[in-house]
Amino acid sequence: MKTLLLDTSKENIQKAGELLRNGELVGIPTETVYGLAADALNGKAVADIFKAKNRPMDNPLIVHIASLADIEKHRLVAEFPKQAALLARAFWPGPLTIIMKKGESIPDEVSAGLDSVAIRFPSHNVAQQIIEAAGTPLAAPSANLSGSPSPTSAQHVMNDMDGRISAVVDGGVCEVGLESTVITVLGDVPRILRPGGVTYSQLKEVLGEVEVDKAVLEGLDDGEAAASPGMKYKHYAPSANVILLNSSDDEYIEYVNAHADSSTAALCCDEDIDKLSVQTYSLGKRGDYISHAHALFERLRSIDENKSISTVYSRLPSAEGVGMAVYNRLIRAAGFEVIDLEKL
Numbered sequence: 001m002k003t004l005l006l007d008t009s010k011e012n013i014q015k016a017g018e019l020l021r022n023g024e025l026v027g028i029p030t031e032t033v034y035g036l037a038a039d040a041l042n043g044k045a046v047a048d049i050f051k052a053k054n055r056p057m058d059n060p061l062i063v064h065i066a067s068l069a070d071i072e073k074h075r076l077v078a079e080f081p082k083q084a085a086l087l088a089r090a091f092w093p094g095p096l097t098i099i100m101k102k103g104e105s106i107p108d109e110v111s112a113g114l115d116s117v118a119i120r121f122p123s124h125n126v127a128q129q130i131i132e133a134a135g136t137p138l139a140a141p142s143a144n145l146s147g148s149p150s151p152t153s154a155q156h157v158m159n160d161m162d163g164r165i166s167a168v169v170d171g172g173v174c175e176v177g178l179e180s181t182v183i184t185v186l187g188d189v190p191r192i193l194r195p196g197g198v199t200y201s202q203l204k205e206v207l208g209e210v211e212v213d214k215a216v217l218e219g220l221d222d223g224e225a226a227a228s229p230g231m232k233y234k235h236y237a238p239s240a241n242v243i244l245l246n247s248s249d250d251e252y253i254e255y256v257n258a259h260a261d262s263s264t265a266a267l268c269c270d271e272d273i274d275k276l277s278v279q280t281y282s283l284g285k286r287g288d289y290i291s292h293a294h295a296l297f298e299r300l301r302s303i304d305e306n307k308s309i310s311t312v313y314s315r316l317p318s319a320e321g322v323g324m325a326v327y328n329r330l331i332r333a334a335g336f337e338v339i340d341l342e343k344l
């Protein structure tokens with residue numbers, strides 16, 4: 001299959017919409033990461049997403065809408081609880097996904113057999129235009145091959161999906177750089193299943209009470225069920241071995257320099273670059289969590305492209321603000337292994 005790389009001209013948006021209506025797969029830009037979209041109401045098209053990504057069939061997909069009215073019009077949810085309405089008013093369109101009871105039109109392929117569905121209204125103008133052109137809500141996971149870092153540019157999508165899908169629409173580099181925050185409103189207290197651009201404190205301000213699922217910051221024990229199936233996979237990992245250090249800034253520099261060789265790299269902050277004697281991949285200024293989130297997947301992919309790198313050292317990030325999302329992705333990339341220099 002030849003994969004078309006489309007710019008965002010009016011004709012190309014219409015073309016993308018037409019492909020989607022015909023049951024084909026299209027890579028689309030959103031403000032978080034690129035999505036691999038199909039008509040969410042067409043079970044066969046949705047099944048093709050799993051094949052193109054090599055995604056396990058038990059991992060459900062997010063349904064993307066271009067207006068609040070789409071939820072009722074397409075009977076996407078069985079009920080729209082008050083907490084969902086509060087969240088939608090505060091954060092939609094934007095990087096927040098809400099889990100609700102699924103409606104009658106949702107195919108089993110989307111919900112992976114669960115009785116819930118994940119809904120998101122992206123703020124990216126091109127994403128909205130493509131959903132409108134398709135005339136149907138779009139199921140879309142991140143447009144990477146399962147297990148590799150999510151794509152934040154059209155080129156990343158081409159690297160993983162060329163020959164596997166009909167087209168990719170190039171809407172530029174994604175602003176947030178990490179996937180949306182996923183929250184469930186199915187229990188008494190809303191619970192964050194995956195942290196993202198919308199933070200814990202923003203959610204708490206709107207909801208009053210919100211919990212963070214255990215799997216966000218820690219690994220699951222063997223056999224323990226994940227509230228969000230995606231959280232049980234290692235995920236987000238580059239092929240190099242990521243090692244996290246719990247340490248002060250100085251201890252980090254000292255440790256990395258002591259372990260330096262030609263196959264070592266550092267995922268670090270701007271302030272560390274001159275002090276490190278290995279190849280550096282900076283996430284931005286120290287403490288600027290928004291820029292760290294924006295850069296993380298791009299840096300992990302660049303590290304992957306450098307075949308000489310087999311080990312990457314990073315400091316365990318702070319879990320404050322958007323930092324919680326960076327922490328969650330990095331600790332998975334590292335397979336939950338942290339070297340604690342404070343205790344050595």
Ligand code: TXA
Nearest residue numbers: 032034035060061116117118141142179180228229230
């Ligand atoms: O920012 C994003 O959310 C991107 C863009 C493309 O919108 N999409 C994305 O999709 O990250 P994906 O499939 O890579 O991640 C969806 C996550 C998975 O961890 C999945 O298990 C969880 O959401 N999820 C989906 N439906 C769910 C449900 N009904 N209950 C619990 N978790 C669900």
Ligand code: MG
Nearest residue numbers: 141142150179
């Ligand atoms: Mg993903």
